[in-house]
């Protein structure tokens with residue numbers, strides 16, 4: 447099979463670098479164009495990451511910069527050639543993303559990690575394995591806007607773990623009310639502006655701008671129903687507190703869920719088991735062997751351990767206990783890798799799902 451030609455936009459950033467990893471040797475997709483800001487345009491990828499005069503290489507991944515991309519020249523957005531592409535992966539901050547993704551989607555499908563388009567009525571927020579059927583809205587989006595392509599955003603990386611773990615409980619027991627506190631990794635803040643070491647060392651930062659509203663809105667949309675060409679939001683209310691903790695990669699979230707129907711820990715574990723065995727992503731190149739890892743050991747999940755599981759694509763759940771504070775319900779702790787399932791590799795998995803559906 448001839449590989450589809452793809453571009454990575456924002457290729458020098460934290461998520462962009464993770465895309466470089468996730469697409470190395472990919473069986474279906476070949477990276478043929480890369481782009482970043484005017485600061486990096488014109489340089490090779492290796493030069494752009496080594497532009498610090500002290501010789502520091504801004505490569506976050508393990509090992510060396512992958513050979514397939516090291517010598518590739520970074521383009522400006524204007525320098526991209528959409529006529530030579532089947533798909534764009536976009537990983538730029540949302541202010542810049544709005545204009546960039548609008549221009550590119552006129553010609554080619556765009557999968558985005560930014561929030562620029564997430565809240566538009568004709569834009570689904572997709573998590574492969576959770577709401578694949580919402581992808582049908584992409585056709586309407588292209589028609590509405592007169593585009594050849596579309597924009598398919600992932601959720602905020604904090605919503606990802608929450609929506610993934612709520613879905614089986616929502617389907618089986620009617621999840622209605624959620625109280626969540628997140629303990630989010632430093633890498634989730636990106637390089638620019640990033641998090642200052644002075645603020646985070648020996649500390650917890652109790653506020654992440656705009657994060658909580660994103661989680662509340664996105665969860666309702668993702669768990670909603672696509673009907674008559676629009677998404678009816680799920681009847682689920684979320685209260686959350688999002689914090690930044692001194693962990694490098696991977697978000698941990700403490701969750702209390704109130705359900706319509708009686709539920710206990712064993713019923714919740716059964717729901718995860720049944721959902722995971724039938725999940726739609728099975729067999730896709732970037733899908734983990736286990737969509738969920740559910741632990742009885744009360745010391746799990748822990749970021750240092752879980753971030754390696756399923757190459758960051760498995761969502762880990764532990765500490766499941768019945769809790770009747772909200773009526774029927776359970777509480778649990780989840781771990782979700784913000785740079786893998788929560789952004790770049792999750793976006794590649796989404797591309798695989800959309801390719802299988804014939805949309806890419």
Ligand SMILES: NC(=O)c1ccc[n+]([C@@H]2O[C@H](COP(=O)([O-])OP(=O)(O)OC[C@H]3O[C@@H](n4cnc5c(N)ncnc54)[C@H](OP(=O)(O)O)[C@@H]3O)[C@@H](O)[C@H]2O)c1
Nearest residue numbers: 456458459460461482483486537538539560634636637638
């Ligand atoms: N970090 C995470 O875990 C995570 C998870 C989920 C979603 N996200 C989202 O993913 C996006 C990228 O996040 P990040 O953490 O990777 O950010 P980042 O480390 O700050 O990287 C930003 C990238 O965008 C490029 N860029 C900035 N302005 C540009 C412009 N005007 N035109 C073209 N390229 C431009 C930068 O290029 P230069 O190097 O040339 O400046 C860089 O490659 C954000 O929307 C973020 O909210 C991040």
